[in-house]
Amino acid sequence: MTATHENPFRNLPSIDRVVADARLQALIDRHGRDAIVDLAREVVEEHRRAIESAGTAPADDAVDTVLARAASLQSTLARVVNATGVIIHTNLGRAPLARSALDAMQRASTGYSTLEFDLERGERGSRFTHVESLLCHVTGAEAALVMNNNAAAVMLALAALCHGREVIISRGQLVEIGGGFRIPDVLRQSGANLVEVGTTNRTRLADYEAAITDRTAAILRVHPSNFRVIGFTEETPLADLVRLGHERGLVVLDDVGSGALLDTRAFGLGAEPMIQDSVRAGVDVVLASGDKLLGGPQAGIAAGRASAIDAMRRHPLARALRMDKGSIAALAATLEHYRRGDALTEIPVWRMIALDEDTLGRRARRWSRACGEFGIARAGRSTIGGGSLPGEELDTVVCAVTPPDGHATAFAAALRAASPAIVARIEDGAVLLDPRTVEPSEDTHVEITLARLCGRPVPLTTAD
Ligand SMILES: *Cc1c(COP(=O)(O)O)cnc(C)c1O
8 A cells, every 4th residue: 555645656666576576487488588578567657657647556466467468478379179069160270180181281391391392303393283183083083273271262263264254153052151251252352243043942954044145154053051941942953054064165163162072971961062973073173171071271172174273273363372381281191091091080070970979978978977966968969060061960978067056158168268278068058068079188188177167076087
């Protein structure tokens, strides 16, 4: 407390004294002394101004204020445990990478690489060649190209093949993918003109046929990946679109979205369009994401006929939308699992889809035991997410926690405050944690955190 007869500036902390406080040592080690001195100067200066205007120093301790502000020096990108049961969780970074993809990324990024160098000839090479033959092999396409993401690949295909001309698309496919990515907007930005045909629920071949003029460049099919129209619906089969397009000299483009290379029906899920099926149907360019069901890094895949892919590769936008070397390496390593036939065991997204209920049940029960009377293992549903297979769910076993104080929101927030944060979901007043999307190596962290938050002894055994 400042006595009134005292000079209030005597209570102004010195920058040196603040920086010397033992509580700041860890921050100095982490961020460097200069950054912490800057923060201390800022806080002391605020104290001085407060004394000047109000006559007394702020009640807050200067060191505490520095500690709080230092949080902003850290990147907010942090690892989290995804216990939501949403496998391709766009907000949590979509597909986790396979171990091999991570290793390849590290090898390509920590040293130099053959990114644009031809070792045999000792001359400049192309960054686009590294995954092309692999992609052709797994999709059956004549040629392939990779971009920064699928939005970029769609944009490039339209710019390279349809600029200044018309593109026909069904009204049922004028979709917004998420984050404001709307197909009509992309079409406009690419310089192509959109021609809408049919209605929201039904579009027939005759609708496409009637819209073809001498200004038409392409027919575009977009997989409405994140919603489903049910009831009185009709979409024209891809094979019919390809036949019509090629009869009339048009390019046929197919944005399949998720880019599945394996059949989701083998896991009791609905059918998700597969890249190789579109290639087989004769589409000129199939477009897909790398980090959805393909299970790789952020990437946009274009596979199809050589003439169309070449036009895309030569377009000036290809430079602006190109993929980074680390991601190219990771994508190649991911695709190799499909070629070798071990994608189901090596690619995390597919491993999670394929997890059996016995294993899930065992893990959910162990988590529940850590919660004592507050936790119970029960049947639940995991989803694919990432705009794939809307409405489709996988049976799972979740750990349902009814928190000691009954506050599910507060309990979920406490889970997020753990290090690393655990993200769960709330349903009917209970906090649900789904082991399907949690790496088994993270189980102990989940168990210990649950026990702590439920006020229970921390489990020591790892036995079932
Ligand atoms: C997800 C998606 C996109 C966007 O893909 P990104 O890789 O996120 O750019 C485009 N089209 C469809 C149909 C999608 O599902």
